[in-house]
Amino acid sequence: MAHSHSHSLGGPSPLGPLAAKIVVAALVACGVAVLIGAALLWPSGRQAEIPLPFQNAAGGAVTTEAGHVLASSAAPCGSPSAGAVLTADPLPAQGEAARCVQTLVAIDSGPNQGARTLLEFSGGPGQPSLAVGDDVRLSRQVDDRGTTSYAFYDYARTWPLVALAAVFAVVIVAVARWRGLRALVGIVVAFGVLVVFLLPALRDGAPAVPVALVASAAILYAVIYLAHGVSLRTSAALLGTLASLLLAAVLSWAAIELAHLTGLSEDQNNEVAAYLGEVSITGLLLAGFIIGSLGVLNDVTVTQASTVFELAGLGDGASRREVFLGAMRVGRDHIASTVYTLVLAYAGSALPLLLLFSVANRSLGDVLTSESVAIEIARSAVGGIALALSVPLTTGIAAVLATTAPAGPEGTGRSRI
Template structure:
C-alpha cells in the first residue's frame, strides 16, 4: 500500500485529501438536487412576454419613452431667460430674450447625435439648489421629444458619463485581472452573469407579479452556482462553500420574511418605492424589500463561506494527523475573526449609504428613538441585522461541511511516517 508515502508528502501538497465515497455521494447529490430544483423554479417563474405601459413620470409629453441624444456645451453665460430658441433647433446664434425676465444660466449645446446632429440648441436653467451646473466643454445628454405641433424640443437630461465610467470600470477590470490573473478574469465573467440574471430574469419576473422570495432564491442560486465555480474552480472546497452559502441564503430569506413581518416595514419612506407602488401596482413593495435583503446578502456570504472552506482544507492539508474536530476548531478561530471584521463592513456599508438620510434627521429635531424606529432607518437596521445573523451562522455551517470533506474516512487523518532510520518514533 502507498498510504505511508502519501502521509509523508501530504504536508507539501496543495491538493485536498481524497474524498470518501459516502461524503462524495451526499455532497454531489445535494448540489445536483438543489440545481435541478433551481432549474425547475426558473422554468416555472420565467416571466411572460407582456408589454408594460411606461409610467407617467417616465413618459415624454407624447406618451412615449424618453429618447436622449448626445450634446456638447460650446458656450455658457448668465443672462435673461425667455429666448425663443430655448429648446429649439437652430444653426447660428439664438434669438435674444423677449422682455426682461429671470436670470438664467444659458448654455448653447451642439447636438451630436440623432436626426438633428450638427445643429444647436439653447438650454436655459434658473440657478438654484439641485440645479445642474453646466460648464463649457462638458458632454451632456439631451431629452428629445416632439410637442403637439410637431416641433422637436430638447432639454437637459443629465451629464454624459459614458467615457469616465468606462475608464473606471476598465481600471477595475485590469487591476483585478493583473493581481488575481485567470481567477480574477473568471470572477469578472461571474459578475457579468450575475448582472444578466438580475436584469434578464429577476426584474422581469418581479414585474410579472411573481412571488418575491422564490424569485430571489432562484436568481440567487443561479448566481452562486455560476460565480463560485467560475471564480474558484469545480472542486471540493468550492462545493462545500456553495452548499454553505445556499443554506445560509435560504436562512436569510426566512429571517428577512420574519423580520419584515415583525417590524411592519413598508419601504414607502423611499421615493422610488412609492413610485413603484403608484405606477407598477402588480409589484409588491414588501416583496421588493425581501428580494433586496436576499440578494444583498449574497456578496458577504460568498466572501465568508469560501474563506472558511479554504481555511479548513488548508489546515487539513498542512496537518495530516489533525482530526475533523481539530480542523473545525482551528478554522472556526479564523471564522470568528472574519465574522467580527465583516459585521463592521456590513453595518458601516449600510450606514454610509444612509448618510444623507441621517443628516436630514439630525436637523429635524426628532428624538433618536423616533429616528431609529422610523421606516427608512429601520429598513437599514433590519437589513444589517438579518445579514449579520446569516453571516454568523454561515461560518460554523460551512466550516463543518468543509471539515467533513477535507478529512475523509475515519475520525483522524492518515498518520505521518517518520524517518525509520532515526529511531525516534514513539509507541
C-alpha cells in the same frame, strides 16, 4: 489495532466517498430545483406601461441624444430659443426678466445632429452647473405639430465609466490572473440573471421570495464555480452559501413582518407602487434583502472552506475536530471584521437621511425606529445573523469533506480535493 494507529497519525480519518456523494447529490438536487423554479417563474415578456415620469409627449420612452457644451453665460430668462433646434444665434428674452444661466449646446446625435440648442437654468439647488466642453445627454421631444425640442437630461458618463471598468478589470486580472478573469465573467453572468430573469419576473408580479432565491442560487452556482473552479472545496462553500441564503430569506421575511416594514418610505418604491400596481413593494423589499446578502455570504463561506482544506492539507496529524476548531478561530475573526463593515456600509447609504434627521429635533428613538432607518437596521441584522451562522455551517461541511494523506516522517501531506 494497526488500523486505529494509522488514523491517529494521519489526521482526519476519511469518511469515505459517501460524504462527497451526499454533498454532490445535494448540490445537483438544488441545481435541478433552481432550473424548475426558473422555468415556472420565467417572466412572460409582456411589455409594461412606461411610468409617466419616463414618458415622452407621445407616451413612449424618452429619447436621449448626445451633446456637448459650447458656451455658458448669464442672461435674462425666457429666451424664445430655449429648447429649440438652432442653426443661428439664439434670440434674447424680451422685456425685464430674472437672470438665468443660458447654456448653448451642440447636438451630436439624432436627426438634428450638427445643430445647436439653448438650455436655461435658474441656478437654484439641484440645477446642473455646466462648463464649456462638458458632454451631456439631451432629451428629445416631438409634439403633435412635429416641433422638436430639447432639454437637459443628464451628464454623459459613458467614457469615464468605461475607463473605470477597464482599470478595474485590468487590476483584477493582473493580481488574480485567470481566477480574476473568471470572477469578472461571473459578475457578467450575475448581472445577466438580474436583468433577464429577476427584474422582469418581479415586474410581472411573481412571488418575491421564490424569484429572489432562484436568481440568487443561479448567481451563486455561476460565480463560485467560475471564480474558484469545480472541486470539493468550492462545493462545500456553495452548499454552505445556499443553506445560509435560505436562512437569510427566512430572517428577511420575519424582519419585514415583525417590524411592519412597507418600503413606502422610499421615493423609488412609491413610484413603483404608483405605476406598476402588480408589483408587491414588500416583496421588492424582501428581494432586496436577499440579494444584498449574497456578496458577504459568498466571501465568508469561500474563505472558511479554503481555510479548512488548507489546515487539513498540512498533514500534521490534526484530528477532524481540531481542523474544525482551527478554522472556526479564523472564522470568528472574519465575522468580527465583516459585521461592522456590513453595518457601516448600510449606515453610509442612509447618511443623507440621518443628516436630515439630525436637524429635525427628533429624538434618537424616533429616528432609529422610523421606517427609512429601520429598513437599514433590519437589513444589517439579517445580513449579520446569516453571516455569523454561515461560518460554522460551512466549516462543518468542509471539515467533513477535507481529508489528508497520512503524515509522513516529516509530518507533511496534502489534502485530497
